[in-house]
Amino acid sequence: MASLTMKKKIKDSTGDKIFMFIIYTILCLVLLVVLYPLIYIFSSSISSPGAVTSGKVWLWPVDLSFKGYEVLFNNPQVMKGYGNSIFYTAAGTLISVALTIMIAYPLSRKTFFGRKGLMMLITFTLLFSGGLIPTYMVVKEVGMIDTRWALLIPNAIWVWQVIIARSFFQSSIPDELFEASEIDGCTDLKFLWSIVIPLSMPIIAVLFLMYAVGQWNAYFDALIYLKSDDLFPLQLILRSIIIQNNTSGAINDALKLVERQQLSELLKYSLIVVATLPVLVIYPFVQRYFVQGMMVGSVKG
C-alpha cells in the first residue's frame, strides 16, 4: 500500500514531460516511415495506370481501378506461380514441422542416450557449412535438381526451430507426466502423439508459421535448383517481372505502346500486393505466437 501512495505523490517533472513528448514524436515518425511505403504501394495498385505513371498518387488511390489485378489474374504465368507457391508452402511446412518435432522431442528427453552429442552435431551446422557449391553438388547427386523436391528437402530443418521446440518441450512437459504414462504402459510414440503434441500447440503454431512464411518468401533455392518455368514459385516470377523488367509476356501486345508501359508499371504494384497480402493479413492474428516463440527461444538461447 505504501508504494501505491508513493506513486501518487511523485509526479512527472517538467523534464520527464518533455522527454515523453520527444519519445512519442519519434514513435509517431517510426510509424509513418514504416506505414507510408506500404500504403503507397497499396494505393498505387488500385489506381488507374495513367495516375501511377504520372506521379499523381501520394497517399490515397487516384481514379480507382482494378486493371492491374485484372491483368494479373488473367496471366497464366502468374497464376501458375501462385499455385506452385501454395503447394511448396503447404507441403514444405508439413515436412519441416514433422522433421523438427521428430528431432526436437527426443532431444528434450533425459532418457534419450546421446542427446548431448546429437545436439552438438546439429548446432555445429550453425557455425560452419560446406558452402554453396558443395551443397549444390549433393542436391545434384541425389537427383533433386529441377524437381519439386529441391525446394522441400534440402533446407527442411532450421536449427533455430529445433532449439526453440526442444526448450519448449523441456520446460512444459513435466517428467512426472511421462513417468505416470510409462507405468500405464504408454509407448513413446503414443505419448508424443496424444500428450506432448496437444500440450505443445503454441510452439507448434510458431513452427508452422515460421516455416510457412519462410517457404512462401524463399527464392534462392528455386533460383539455383530449378530450371523449368512451370516449377517456379511466385517469388521467381516476381523477380523476372519487377526486378528484371520482363513484362512483355504479361501484357496484351495489341495495346498501344504508352498504354503498355503504363500498365506494366501498375502491374508491378499489384503484383507486390498479391504476393505479400496473404502473409500480412494473417500476421496480426498470429503475432502473439511469434512473440511467444521468440521468448521461448531467448530463455535458452
Next chain:
Amino acid sequence: MKNEIAISIKPSISHSNKLSMRQEAVKSLKKHWQLYLIVIPPVLFFLIFKYYPMMNAVLAFKDFNVIKGIWGSPWVGFKHFELFFNNPMFLTLVKNTFGISGMLLLVGFPVPILLALMLNEAKNGRFKKFVQLVSFAPYFISTVVMVSIIMLFLAPRLGFVNIALNYFGFESINFLGEPGMFRSIYISSDIWQTAGYTAVIYLAALAGIDPTLYEAARVDGASRFQKIIHVDLPGILPTIMIVLILNVGSVMAIGFEKVYLLQNPLNLVNSEIIATYVYSVGLLNANYSFATAVGLFNSVINLILLVSVNTLAKRFSNNSIW
C-alpha cells in the same frame, strides 16, 4: 596409506562407470527404441545435406573433373586459394563484404535497442501495441518484394523519391546506378525491415526486469532518462550481448539474396560480395573448385569471427551462446 588406497580405487571406479554407461545406452535403446526410430530421418537430413557438403568442400583442394568425380579428381593443394588471393577482385570482395556488414552492424545494431526502450516508455498501451504491430510487419516481406519496393521507389524516372525530389526543385538521382549509394540503400532498407522484429526480443527482456528496481529508482528521484540508463540498459545487457554475438557471427553471411537482387552492372564495383561472387563464378561459369575455395574461405573467416566474439563476450561479461 589412505592416498594409495584412493589411487588404487580410482581406475576401477572409472571402469565400472564406463560399463554402466554402455549398459545404460543399451537399456535406453531397448526401452525407448521408438525415439531412436523417429530421430533417424532428421539425422539423415543433417548428414546428407549439412555434413556431406562439408566433406565435399575438399573440392577446394582439387581440380574438379566431371568424369572422375570429387574423390577421383587430382589434388592441387592451395592452388585455388592462391589464385583467389592474387585475384584483383580479392580486395574489392573483402572490402565490400566487410564494408556492408560492418556498417550494418554499426548503424543497425543500436536501432532496435532504442526502439524497444522508447516503446517500453510509452504508457498508452494501445498506441504501444499498434506501433509494435506495424514495425514488426516488414519482417514478413520477402527479399524479392523488398528489392522490388526499393526499385520502384528509387526508379530514375517514375520512382516516388525522384518525383518528390523534382517536386521540391531538385534533380533526379539514379540511386541504383550510383555505386556510392549502394551501401546506404542496403543498410537503410535492412533497418526498415528488421528493427521492429529485433525490438521484440529486447521488449521481452525489458518485461523481465525486477519491478522493485523501478520502485527504488522512483523513490531515489530518478528521472525517466536516468531510469533508462541505470535500470533498463543494465537489465537488458545480457540480451544485447547475445544479439551482438549472433550479428557478428553473421557478418560474412550477409544476405546474398538481397545483394544479388540489387546488383546491376553500374553498381557492381561496390555491390559484388564474396557470396555473390561464388554464385557467379561457381554456378554460372561452372568453375566449381575455385568457387568452393572462395566459399570455404568465407566459412572459415565466419567461424573465426564467431568464436572470437563469443570468447570475448564470455571473458568480459559472462555472456555467451555456448
